[in-house]
Amino acid sequence: MLSKIEEIKSPRNVYGETLVELGEKNHNIVVLDADLSCSTQTCKFAQKFPERFFNCGIAEQDMMGTAAGLAYGGKIAFASSFAMFATARCLDQIRNTICYSKLNVKIVATHGGITVGEDGASHQALEDISYMRSIPDMKVIIPADCTEVKQVIKYAAETSGPMYIRVPRTNLKTIFDPEEYKFNPIAGLKLRDGKDITIVSNGETLIEVLNTAEKLHEVGIEADVLHYPVVKPFHHLALKESAAKTRKVVVVENHSIIGGLGSAVCESLCQHMPTKVYRIGTEDTFGQSGEQRQLMEFYGLTSTKIYEKIIKFMDVR
Amino acid sequence: MKTLTNAIRRDILKMIHNAKSGHPGGACSCADILAVLYKKVMNVPLDWDKAPDFSKRDRFILSKGHASPALYATLAHCGYFPLDLLNGFRVLGSKLQGHPSSRVKLPGIEVSTGSLGQGLSIGVGLALALRLDNSNSKVFVLMGDGEMQEGSVWESLMNAHSKKLKNLIVIIDKNNLQIDGCVQDVKTLEPLDEKLKAFGFEVHSIDGHNYEQLETTLLQAKNSDKLCAIIANTIKGKGISFMENNPAWHGKAPNDEQLQKALEELC
Numbered sequence: 001m002l003s004k005i006e007e008i009k010s011p012r013n014v015y016g017e018t019l020v021e022l023g024e025k026n027h028n029i030v031v032l033d034a035d036l037s038c039s040t041q042t043c044k045f046a047q048k049f050p051e052r053f054f055n056c057g058i059a060e061q062d063m064m065g066t067a068a069g070l071a072y073g074g075k076i077a078f079a080s081s082f083a084m085f086a087t088a089r090c091l092d093q094i095r096n097t098i099c100y101s102k103l104n105v106k107i108v109a110t111h112g113g114i115t116v117g118e119d120g121a122s123h124q125a126l127e128d129i130s131y132m133r134s135i136p137d138m139k140v141i142i143p144a145d146c147t148e149v150k151q152v153i154k155y156a157a158e159t160s161g162p163m164y165i166r167v168p169r170t171n172l173k174t175i176f177d178p179e180e181y182k183f184n185p186i187a188g189l190k191l192r193d194g195k196d197i198t199i200v201s202n203g204e205t206l207i208e209v210l211n212t213a214e215k216l217h218e219v220g221i222e223a224d225v226l227h228y229p230v231v232k233p234f235h236h237l238a239l240k241e242s243a244a245k246t247r248k249v250v251v252v253e254n255h256s257i258i259g260g261l262g263s264a265v266c267e268s269l270c271q272h273m274p275t276k277v278y279r280i281g282t283e284d285t286f287g288q289s290g291e292q293r294q295l296m297e298f299y300g301l302t303s304t305k306i307y308e309k310i311i312k313f314m315d316v317r
Numbered sequence: 318m319k320t321l322t323n324a325i326r327r328d329i330l331k332m333i334h335n336a337k338s339g340h341p342g343g344a345c346s347c348a349d350i351l352a353v354l355y356k357k358v359m360n361v362p363l364d365w366d367k368a369p370d371f372s373k374r375d376r377f378i379l380s381k382g383h384a385s386p387a388l389y390a391t392l393a394h395c396g397y398f399p400l401d402l403l404n405g406f407r408v409l410g411s412k413l414q415g416h417p418s419s420r421v422k423l424p425g426i427e428v429s430t431g432s433l434g435q436g437l438s439i440g441v442g443l444a445l446a447l448r449l450d451n452s453n454s455k456v457f458v459l460m461g462d463g464e465m466q467e468g469s470v471w472e473s474l475m476n477a478h479s480k481k482l483k484n485l486i487v488i489i490d491k492n493n494l495q496i497d498g499c500v501q502d503v504k505t506l507e508p509l510d511e512k513l514k515a516f517g518f519e520v521h522s523i524d525g526h527n528y529e530q531l532e533t534t535l536l537q538a539k540n541s542d543k544l545c546a547i548i549a550n551t552i553k554g555k556g557i558s559f560m561e562n563n564p565a566w567h568g569k570a571p572n573d574e575q576l577q578k579a580l581e582e583l584c
Binding site: 030051052054057064066068069071072073074075077096102 | 420
């Protein structure tokens with residue numbers, strides 16, 4: 001399942017390419033953007049199918065309402081922008097128009113989390129998963145590499161109803177083998193087997209967590225690594241089994257520790273397998289400008305920093 | 318038509334009285350518009366989604382969702398569902414939610430509305446979808462004038478023009494009042510007709526209680542190949558003397574005595 005070749009690719013490019021591929025087969029697919037089509041890579045679809053691409057300008061509220069109308073008219077509407085503007089700016093439209101009417105709108109956001117980098121806090125969505133997770137009937141998916149982005153976008157096109165997908169901004173090492181990997185929307189995925197600690201992650205931090213697990217192995221700590229691309233609806237089984245075994249759970253995500261994957265894990269465990277959970281993400285804070293690796297280091301999301309935090313966590317126990 | 322609109326207004330007041338909550342003022346201001354739309358202008362099959370030509374229907378979006386009792390009463394009187402369902406307005410488990418909901422599958426309700434300023438964007442998207450499908454159906458969106466203070470309305474007005482839509486008709490129920498008082502005083506929209514013209518619309522300003530004017534203008538807009546906005550000048554609380562032009566009746570239920578007096582006026 002894991003990729004055998006070393007390659008680094010842009011998830012955004014894969015999103016754009018997948019839209020084109022889907023658009024060729026399915027004429028009901030329409031794409032909307034709010035003046036960021038070059039950044040989100042929906043421009044690829046725009047070039048190929050201009051009659052099915054709707055640039056709504058710098059007006060995200062209108063874009064979400066328009067996407068809702070297109071979906072109500074029988075189309076499969078993909079609406080894209082940066083995670084900040086595709087969620088917070090138009091939250092009312094997403095809740096009251098898209099989700100309340102249960103319309104077939106796929107909000108695919110790029111530029112989520114601290115890794116937005118130099119643009120700073122105004123553009124770093126650290127709360128988007130929290131907003132989206134709390135709306136009834138909204139599915140929330142955070143793929144971790146290009147292989148998964150492609151499969152998740154195809155899954156979205158085939159699955160009716162509102163969905164929020166956060167596509168990583170940064171170029172990422174391919175984790176999953178495109179031939180062998182099969183995205184499973186109804187289960188957490190175990191990527192590494194260990195008895196000492198459970199580490200749960202998704203998105204851009206998954207590769208860091210896999211590297212952390214290797215470092216832990218070198219000092220004799222064996223980690224169960226769980227990938228949870230689907231944050232909502234949250235499927236608890238893999239997590240429950242792992243927590244029952246290790247009795248120690250760490251969650252790592254490129255998001256605030258409030259309301260994201262960490263919260264979903266806590267909500268699940270408190271019901272199914274009460275366990276102490278250590279959440280690693282950005283604290284209750286805004287981000288700041290910086291180069292993306294520096295920011296990940298500063299906010300403790302690189303494999304080295306995650307390793308240090310986990311070692312401390314294990315000591316406390 | 319007067320008999321119909323009187324019956325609609327009587328039911329609006331009975332529903333709100335029964336529920337002890339609701340929005341009589343804005344419901345009564347748009348009752349004539351709705352009656353003319355459903356009786357004279359739009360092509361919407363009575364057996365709703367069971368009709369073989371359901372996909373060819375005209376679409377209606379009540380962007381000012383708080384006027385739901387007017388829409389419910391109009392739909393019931395036109396035969397989309399039984400009149401006795403109106404008794405369930407705002408009652409637990411009812412299809413007649415406080416603001417229209419597409420979740421509960423009430424015949425005649427296309428999409429959920431209620432949070433103001435969103436219906437026009439939905440209308441734009443729906444009009445785009447119909448155009449992609451080469452459909453001849455038209456999309457009618459009814460908004461309130463107070464609602465036009467929402468910025469998203471102007472985003473969608475821009476989008477409608479930018480996308481060169483010809484199958485979208487915007488109707489503004491301009492009753493000049495909102496909860497806190499006169500629209501003019503709270504945050505003026507004037508000159509509304511000039512603004513809409515500047516946004517690329519062909520603007521028709523009419524008496525929103527004159528059946529002939531409503532029918533003529535709405536049919537003209539329906540058959541036009543231009544992007545049309547109709548400013549329907551109306552009176553909030555129209556038909557009930559003590560409610561007319563009084564913002565206090567934006568969101569208040571009449572008591573037993575007030576209901577009786579109103580019903581007598583609407584005979």
